[in-house]
Amino acid sequence: MKEVTLVLVGGFLGAGKTTLLGAVARKLTATGKRVGLITNDQAEDLVDTALLKKQTLGVAEVSGGCFCCRFDDLMSAAENLIAKLAPDVLLGEPVGSCTDLSATVLQPIKDLYGDSFHVAPFSVLADPARLREALDPHADSGFPSSVNYIFRKQLEEADLVLLNKADMYGQEEVAACRALLERHVPQVPVKIISALEDRGVDEWLDWVLATADAGGRRLAQVDYDVYAEGEAVLGWMNATAALEAVDGSQPDWRTFSRRFIEEMQQRLAAANAEIAHLKVLFSGPSGSLVANLTRSDATPSYRGDAPAGDREVVAVVNARVHISPEALTDVLEQSLRTVTEGAGIRFDLQHVQSFRPSRPEPKHRFDRTV
Ligand SMILES: Nc1nc2c(ncn2[C@@H]2O[C@H](COP(=O)(O)OP(=O)(O)OP(=O)(O)O)[C@@H](O)[C@H]2O)c(=O)[nH]1
Ligand SMILES: [Mg+2]
Known part of the structure; x- marks a missing residue:
């Protein structure tokens, strides 16, 4: 039934x-x-x-x-x-x-x-x-x-x-x-x-x-x-970065998340790489914030409550962009470096998968409707 x-x-x-x-x-x-x-x-x-x-x-x-x-x-x-x-x-x-x-x-x-x-x-x-x-x-x-x-x-x-x-x-x-x-x-x-x-x-x-x-x-x-x-023309990247406040700093994670996504946006624009979707989830014990950008010329949108007062925050980055996967990973690393430098934040890029989706090979393919 x-x-x-x-x-x-x-x-x-x-x-x-x-x-x-x-x-x-x-x-x-x-x-x-x-x-x-x-x-x-x-x-x-x-x-x-x-x-x-x-x-x-x-x-x-x-x-x-x-x-x-x-x-x-x-x-x-x-x-x-x-x-x-x-x-x-x-x-x-x-x-x-x-x-x-x-x-x-x-x-x-x-x-x-x-x-x-x-x-x-x-x-x-x-x-x-x-x-x-x-x-x-x-x-x-x-x-x-x-x-x-x-x-x-x-x-x-x-x-x-x-x-x-x-x-x-x-x-x-x-x-x-x-x-x-x-x-x-x-x-x-x-x-x-x-x-x-x-x-x-x-x-x-x-x-x-x-x-x-x-x-x-x-x-x-x-x-x-x-x-x-x-x-295959879209670079695909799923990455996780651990962020940690160091040297007694107390980062404002909301501002940090804005700076980070804007940094990626600028670097991708400089590479003439159209964004299909860039989404980043920042989570800490006290809250989580998601940032989305669904085209290169848009303003990022934010939802949720940014972690506040947390020493350790995790950023999960999912990017689908018209760029090579290698260049996309490079943009991520450079952006993290730029926004953490001098901000009392250390980053550890724990996990990065970046690739071009392979040719679709469906298990079934019907040429008529059932
Ligand atoms: N203004 C507005 N924004 C929306 C609406 N629906 C979704 N969005 C925004 O569009 C962005 C992408 O939304 P998602 O729901 O993540 O889109 P998706 O289709 O699941 O994207 P993928 O999983 O990458 O394929 C987010 O910033 C959403 O807040 C809507 O009705 N109005
Ligand atoms: Mg979705």
């Missing part, structure tokens, strides 16, 4: 997937539903997993590749959460540079696990500015065309496009995005939401849960050579 509704939310890096799923987990939990959540990345040490664990209990992480390449890990993670929590709803956030999820994840789940899951409509989140850059041939996203290709394929396979961050954009911008979507994916319904300010989220969630078997109605035609190139 089907007992679990599986809700996957896709969309490009920085579109707001974690923000939305965190909000959904809180909402469902408040109405007495049991919720599990599965995050996904090419590597370990995820800011998203740490953030979501603060908001909900049942979080599992699939790392080392996207859901399509790690299909069995995804299903094991789902089965473990089901055994542990007996969830009513399982939420999943695929990697933001991933596409063809309908063919490689949704259809196989419907085919192989159709007795166990309601596969809910696949919603794809989009940031209006990024959407315009990907769909408007006159716009420049700062990324190679292969990255824009991934963005467009994500929209094409959506059961629903969620135009997010409505709080940041005026009606004109939203109307322009709607017109572009109408031209590019006329068959896909569009809803406007703000995950951050909780606008339109309840209506969307009600609709998703009410149509819980309508997921995976569309397939995109994906050229894996272009897709692989679009992923």
Whole structure:
């Protein structure tokens, strides 16, 4: 008997997937539903997993590749959460540079696990500015065309496009995005939401849960050579740095975190390296602060309470940037050096994984919908 509704939310890096799923987990939990959540990345040490664990209990992480390449890990993670929590709803956030999820994840789940899951409509989140850059041939996203290709394929396979961050954009911008979507994916319904300010989220969630078997109605035609190139041009880095106040200093960690992310932003701008998403989680015993930057020309945003009065703080850095992994690691090291020098702070870069995502090799790939 089907007992679990599986809700996957896709969309490009920085579109707001974690923000939305965190909000959904809180909402469902408040109405007495049991919720599990599965995050996904090419590597370990995820800011998203740490953030979501603060908001909900049942979080599992699939790392080392996207859901399509790690299909069995995804299903094991789902089965473990089901055994542990007996969830009513399982939420999943695929990697933001991933596409063809309908063919490689949704259809196989419907085919192989159709007795166990309601596969809910696949919603794809989009940031209006990024959407315009990907769909408007006159716009420049700062990324190679292969990255824009991934963005467009994500929209094409959506059961629903969620135009997010409505709080940041005026009606004109939203109307322009709607017109572009109408031209590019006329068959896909569009809803406007703000995950951050909780606008339109309840209506969307009600609709998703009410149509819980309508997921995976569309397939995109994906050229894996272009897709692989679009992923490989992004440098990917997950790193952990231990920070320690020395020489009796009492660092202001809020100011430090701002200086650090701005230093990385400046160095990446100097290298002409467009940021897809740079997120840093600063945690100490007294608090934690997350800083996000979802494009090079934006202002970083901050949420949470910075550690105050702590001697030791850990910074987890997740960066996805149009730059080589070596240069990205270099930017991280130089930035840490610059902002700690003379500040009475010692850093120890404990763990760095930086690489280009390898070619996607899905375990299953359906050429028809189930
Ligand atoms: N203004 C505004 N900002 C938002 C909204 N939703 C998300 N954000 C911000 O966008 C940034 C990225 O959000 P995430 O939820 O981390 O995005 P993501 O899609 O999970 O990103 P990846 O995991 O890198 O793929 C954060 O700074 C969020 O606060 C929104 O509705 N409005
Ligand atoms: Mg995320």
